[in-house]
Amino acid sequence: MKAKLIGAAVLAGAALAACGGKASFTIGGTVNGLSNQGLVLQNGSDTVAVPAGATTFAFPNQIDYGTEYNVSIKTQPDHMECTVPNGHGSAGRTASINVVVNCSQKTYYLGGKVVNLKGSGLTIINGSSSGQLVLNKDATEFSFANIPVGTAYGLAVLKQPTDPAQVCTITNPTGVMGDADRMNVVITCQ
Numbered sequence: 210m211k212a213k214l215i216g217a218a219v220l221a222g223a224a225l226a227a228c229g230g231k232a233s234f235t236i237g238g239t240v241n242g243l244s245n246q247g248l249v250l251q252n253g254s255d256t257v258a259v260p261a262g263a264t265t266f267a268f269p270n271q272i273d274y275g276t277e278y279n280v281s282i283k284t285q286p287d288h289m290e291c292t293v294p295n296g297h298g299s300a301g302r303t304a305s306i307n308v309v310v311n312c313s314q315k316t317y318y319l320g321g322k323v324v325n326l327k328g329s330g331l332t333i334i335n336g337s338s339s340g341q342l343v344l345n346k347d348a349t350e351f352s353f354a355n356i357p358v359g360t361a362y363g364l365a366v367l368k369q370p371t372d373p374a375q376v377c378t379i380t381n382p383t384g385v386m387g388d389a390d391r392m393n394v395v396i397t398c399q
Contacts, residue, residue, distance in 0.1 A: 237306065239265055240312065243259060243310070245287040249284035251282075252272075255270045278300060280293050281296055316357050319386065320353060320390075321381070321394035321396070323398070344370075360386045
């Protein structure tokens with residue numbers, strides 16, 4: 210009986226050695242919201258470029274059972290910000306490795322200064338997002354938040370101020386949002 214057990218153990222060891230002894234895992238996952246080029250993910254020295262519009266990815270090299278992985282962003286895509294909320298772990302804890310990458314367009318402020326506003330109720334609208342701001346009497350600046358890069362904007366006066374009544378005009382009211390806050394709009398009231 211002892212010989213049979215030793216023989217079975219030797220056969221099992223030989224079988225494991227013949228197939229490498231450990232299971233291998235592909236590090237891959239899902240990508241949400243990637244619309245621009247340039248995303249590169251890394252796990253140690255292993256990297257993978259993820260094309261715009263991709264919804265999945267996989268690293269070229271597999272890792273062995275029990276090996277730690279730590280997927281992170283090596284290069285952010287153009288005009289976007291991506292995060293990896295579950296990028297680390299140990300291979301084999303689950304049947305497969307499914308890392309999630311979430312991407313969103315960068316956003317910035319759009320605004321500027323207000324000159325000579327004495328009345329109340331001045332309402333400015335951004336036609337690209339249907340957002341609107343009501344400016345207080347004596348306001349000297351204003352801004353719209355969270356305008357995505359690449360979004361066309363168009364500011365207009367929706368309601369002129371009253372008490373006293375004024376006519377306000379906007380300089381630099383239209384454009385396309387770039388990769389920084391755009392604070393060059395001027396509202397002048399008379």
